[in-house]
Amino acid sequence: MPAGTLYRGREGMWSWVAHRVTGVLIFFFLFVHVLDTALVRVSPEAYDNVVATYKTPIVNVMEYGLVAAILFHALNGLRVIAVDFWSKGPKYQKQLLWTVVGVWVVLMAGAFYPVLQHTLRTLFGS
Amino acid sequence: MSADSTTAGATAAGASDGVPLYDVDNPAPVIEPPRKRTGKTPKSTRTNFELYGWLFMRLSGIVLVVLVLGHLLIQLMLDGGVSKIGFAFVAGRWASPFWQAWDLCMLWLAMLHGANGLRTVINDYAQRDNTRFWLKMLLYTATVFTVLLGTLVIFTFDPNIR
Ligand code: HEM
Ligand code: HEM
Numbered sequence: 001m002p003a004g005t006l007y008r009g010r011e012g013m014w015s016w017v018a019h020r021v022t023g024v025l026i027f028f029f030l031f032v033h034v035l036d037t038a039l040v041r042v043s044p045e046a047y048d049n050v051v052a053t054y055k056t057p058i059v060n061v062m063e064y065g066l067v068a069a070i071l072f073h074a075l076n077g078l079r080v081i082a083v084d085f086w087s088k089g090p091k092y093q094k095q096l097l098w099t100v101v102g103v104w105v106v107l108m109a110g111a112f113y114p115v116l117q118h119t120l121r122t123l124f125g126s
Numbered sequence: 127m128s129a130d131s132t133t134a135g136a137t138a139a140g141a142s143d144g145v146p147l148y149d150v151d152n153p154a155p156v157i158e159p160p161r162k163r164t165g166k167t168p169k170s171t172r173t174n175f176e177l178y179g180w181l182f183m184r185l186s187g188i189v190l191v192v193l194v195l196g197h198l199l200i201q202l203m204l205d206g207g208v209s210k211i212g213f214a215f216v217a218g219r220w221a222s223p224f225w226q227a228w229d230l231c232m233l234w235l236a237m238l239h240g241a242n243g244l245r246t247v248i249n250d251y252a253q254r255d256n257t258r259f260w261l262k263m264l265l266y267t268a269t270v271f272t273v274l275l276g277t278l279v280i281f282t283f284d285p286n287i288r
Contacts, residue, residue, distance in 0.1 A: 027240035114203035
């Protein structure tokens with residue numbers, strides 16, 4: 001038995017932590033994103049200037065990270081909904097989580113080139 | 127449930143000397159369910175707000191899968207990825223009422239879903255009443271501001287601004 005009183009959940013706890021962290025992250029991004037999109041009401045130059053930062057290699061990599069966060073939150077959100085509404089959901093919650101992780105890995109591999117093509121082309125491109 | 131666990135607890139606690147702690151003449155104290163609604167419960171907690179919030183998180187989540195993943199596919203992956211984005215690209219998209227409506231729904235649903243989620247997070251971690259109150263006021267102000275600004279931008283977009 002663990003000596004402390006710290007709650008040590010298993011997969012269910014960590015998926016909840018990841019769901020919470022990604023949710024908060026996406027919300028903060030969305031706040032900034034609506035502000036930068038609002039620059040289309042200032043001038044085309046102001047908007048294109050801020051979009052230029054989205055095209056730098058470092059920010060491009062962060063966009064891949066944003067896709068990772070949203071994709072996990074979306075897939076795991078569907079799992080939470082299945083656990084709540086599908087009668088067999090609670091029984092299979094662990095298998096559902098590994099399905100989520102599997103689909104996430106495949107889709108992230110598939111998104112690698114499409115999302116990072118801008119950086120790959122400007123750094124190594126023809 | 128409470129009756130069962132009380133009995134089990136009492137037996138377990140008294141098990142070492144073999145004598146149950148409580149019996150008919152010496153009944154266990156009655157513990158009121160923590161969430162029981164009494165005459166003293168403030169009116170504001172007598173609604174089903176939390177139930178509707180819970181349901182909204184799930185319904186909006188399903189719709190957001192399509193709206194947000196579709197948005198990411200269009201903006202970050204198709205047609206050269208992020209390279210193509212610029213004022214002209216936005217002007218082309220918002221010329222269509224379909225994409226205006228898409229962005230409007232996405233804006234409202236994602237902001238309300240995210241704000242309600244953050245309200246839960248604040249309720250979980252901010253322990254002092256004052257801190258919790260002001261953090262939520264900050265959250266609600268930022269949310270109303272962002273939703274209104276985003277809505278205004280979609281409706282007043284002018285491709286010939288210059
Ligand atoms: C880095 C990834 C992203 C890029 C490059 C991007 C790009 C854009 C662009 C170019 C627009 C202008 C309108 C249009 O073309 O439809 C826009 C609008 C919008 N995007 Fe994104 N987006 C990204 C991620 C997201 C995410 C994750 C969300 C939601 C959580 C989101 C929500 C919105 C909303 C609500 C609008 C409308 C803004 C307004 O009303 O002023 N975007 N986005
Ligand atoms: C893409 C589709 C999405 C789905 C399927 C989804 C699903 C869900 C579900 C079902 C919950 C409730 C979890 C629970 O009650 O335990 C939730 C919580 C949350 N969501 Fe989403 N969501 C999505 C998009 C978003 C977006 C775009 C944002 C940010 C703007 C966001 C932010 C949050 C936050 C902050 C929480 C609270 C987390 C917590 O209490 O631990 N979600 N999501």
